Amino acid sequence: MNDIVVEIRNVTKKMGGKTIIDNLSFSVERGEIYGFLGPNGAGKTTTIRMMVGLMSMNAGEIIIEGHNVATDRAKAMMHVGAIVENPELYKFMTGRQNLIHFARMSGRTISEERIQEIVKLVDLDQALDKKVKNYSLGMRQRLGIAQALLHHPSILILDEPTNGLDPAGIRELRDYLRRLSREENISILVSSHLLSEIELMCDRVLIIQNGQYVGERLLDGSKEGSQAEELQSIQLQVETMEEIQQALQDSAWSITSAEGNRVTLSLPHHDIPQLIEHLVKQGVKLYEVRKVTPTLEDTFLQMTKGGRIQ
Amino acid sequence: MKYFNGLVQNEWMKATSKRQLPYYYIFLALLAIGIGVVMRLAIGGRGEYAAIESMNVSISVLLTISSYFFIVVASQTITDEFKDGTIKQILIRPASRTMVLMSKLANLLLIMLSVYVLAVVLSAAVGFILFSGDTTMTIMDVLRQTLLSLPSALFYMLFAFMVAVLTRSLGLAISIPIIIQSLSGLTMFMANKSWYKFLIFPNLNWEGFITGNSNALPYEGATFLFTLVIYVIYMLIPLLASIYAFNSRDIQ
Structure with missing residues (x-):
């Protein structure tokens, strides 16, 4: 209510x-x-x-x-x-x-x-x-x-x-x-x-x-999963970069950022299981799959365009 | 009404919890004793001076000093709330700002009443203990004289209250009324001017009207009704100015 x-x-x-x-x-x-x-x-x-x-x-x-x-x-x-x-x-x-x-x-x-x-x-x-x-x-x-x-x-x-x-x-x-x-x-x-x-x-x-x-x-993630269409950041830990780049070559998804052996993708929430299935079938060795929720700090900085915070 | 009474009780609780008021009562007591003892030593014997006359002198000294005390207390009841930030606390309650001001004024009247009663009782006690001489003066004469100091004390107190609301400065709220009060005597030199009777100062002296003594009238042809009207107008101005300013101000 x-x-x-x-x-x-x-x-x-x-x-x-x-x-x-x-x-x-x-x-x-x-x-x-x-x-x-x-x-x-x-x-x-x-x-x-x-x-x-x-x-x-x-x-x-x-x-x-x-x-x-x-x-x-x-x-x-x-x-x-x-x-x-x-x-x-x-x-x-x-x-x-x-x-x-x-x-x-x-x-x-x-x-x-x-x-x-x-x-x-x-x-x-x-x-x-x-x-x-x-x-x-x-x-x-x-x-x-x-x-x-x-x-x-x-x-x-x-x-x-x-x-x-x-x-x-x-x-x-x-x-x-x-x-x-x-x-x-x-x-x-x-x-x-x-x-x-x-x-x-x-x-x-x-x-x-x-x-x-x-x-x-x-806050408290109470909004999570409510919108299947909403873009979600997913971070993957893989063995090598080449492996995943190859696996994603002909797919609808692409890497938004990469750092060492961790890559981040942005995709709709309901696509997550398909992505994992696809990667496994392609033989990519997955060590970790993690949803990245923006912290309040990210949101704040984004919203206030880097306004002063402490 | 019950709510308003609660507000006045609050103001009284605040006034008596500060050390100032209890200490002032003690100061009055010591002063009354001091005045009595000095007079007794100067005059000599117990029977050589009348208790009632001693009482009269003592009251007038105590109340003259107290008129400054009223100015200080009237200023502080406003400026202390601003200084401590508690003004925010009392203005976020259901009480309207006008009601807050009125409760403070009601409390000032209570303080004034307590000081007057104490001054009379102490002066009488000291007078009757130290002196026993004869006089034509009666208790009623003394009480009348005491009450005649009220119009002036009330006016300067309200004036200090207004300056405190307008400026929130304790220094100004205390000094401005005291300066005006000290200079008011100078206006007597303007007594022959036609506008003299429209000033507040001559109209604070009601002795001639109460005693019927035409020599004590503040100016020629003075009538009690005219004086009352002028007095009420001069009391309403600071009152309304305080209410208006207090209501229209943003509290930082």
């Missing part, structure tokens, strides 16, 4: 005569982790700020759970939990006071039990009554997530959530977000300029550059 939680329709944002976001559209489905990828300055943060109503837009609309952010902001925001950039918290108050503060602002009644539950979930029960200024960055991050989840939002928006976290912290966050989306059926929108991070975390990724839609891609 394609249940849409957030929809961005033809949104444009201009600032000082410059177009920051140019006619951008995309949507996030319920329960998915949606990656929002682009080089620095591509407009990720601006888009997120428009989604949460911190910035106005010049054209288009943003719908969250059926409520237009521009005209029905209060209702839309009741379904949103967000961390925009850093987890900004009141350092002079305790973790508990921070949670009470944001609970009162949520527009719903949040019970003491819910606060306890969320604190257990992010593993902060020990530090809850300490002032936030004594928290480590990882703890602040977790408290940030706790305040964003208090009111059972349908969408959690995280802007560069792993900034400043160490590898262990990043891994912890990733596992945690995966669990959240699976168990509570929350949609999560994660923006990042780090490919590796998005690749490991997300179900689907949107790539933008210079404020424009560049492409969208499913």
Whole structure:
């Protein structure tokens, strides 16, 4: 079921005569982790700020759970939990006071039990009554997530959530977000300029550059085999180059690239068994047949035409 | 309404969690004791000065100093949220921006009320402990004098609040109202000008209207109604300017 939680329709944002976001559209489905990828300055943060109503837009609309952010902001925001950039918290108050503060602002009644539950979930029960200024960055991050989840939002928006976290912290966050989306059926929108991070975390990724839609891609190979006609890269390991060149001479397939004793061919998905059969009949000694799926990095570079990545 | 109350409770929690407000209460207490002790030492005996008159002096000193404190607190309630980035956190909630501003103003009024009550109670306590002389002045005179400082304190507080919203700069939000307040006395030299009565400064002084003492009127032919109208207009300007600017701004 394609249940849409957030929809961005033809949104444009201009600032000082410059177009920051140019006619951008995309949507996030319920329960998915949606990656929002682009080089620095591509407009990720601006888009997120428009989604949460911190910035106005010049054209288009943003719908969250059926409520237009521009005209029905209060209702839309009741379904949103967000961390925009850093987890900004009141350092002079305790973790508990921070949670009470944001609970009162949520527009719903949040019970003491819910606060306890969320604190257990992010593993902060020990530090809850300490002032936030004594928290480590990882703890602040977790408290940030706790305040964003208090009111059972349908969408959690995280802007560069792993900034400043160490590898262990990043891994912890990733596992945690995966669990959240699976168990509570929350949609999560994660923006990042780090490919590796998005690749490991997300179900689907949107790539933008210079404020424009560049492409969208499913991750986890969930698209594989769906289109038999789609061209597929196959890499073969053979004994000698001559052998395979000879075998392919009168066939419909040709070698697209070769490196040592590995050759790459591009052919429709449903042709793969025939190719193997043909090569075996021709007496080619095959050591390995491997599908080559382009990595997100390849796609990204291809789509942004070598735009800056890190 | 319940939601709004929650927002005001939040503002109060933030104000009392910072050290500033509790420390200011302690400072007021020490100051009240200090003023009392100095007066007692200067005057001598317990019976030589009236408790109520000591109370009157003490309150007026405490509240004069507090008027600067209100300006600082009104500025900080806005600029601190910008400085710490927490402004983003409170503006991505269902609360409208106008409601956020109103909750902050309501909290400023609460802080003001707490300081006024504390100033009166402390000054009275110190006064009655240290002095027992006779006077014609009554408690009601002292309370009336205390309340007469409110129009001015409220105006400068709201003005600081507006500058904070417009500039997000703590330095400007504190210094501009204080500079205007210090220079306001100079406008008395323009008292003979026809437009003098349209300035806010003479209309902050309501003593003549409340006491019925025509010598205390800010200018000749002043009426309470006219002063109230001018006062309301000068209060609405910073209020509406704050609301407008706060609502129309993109938060970076």
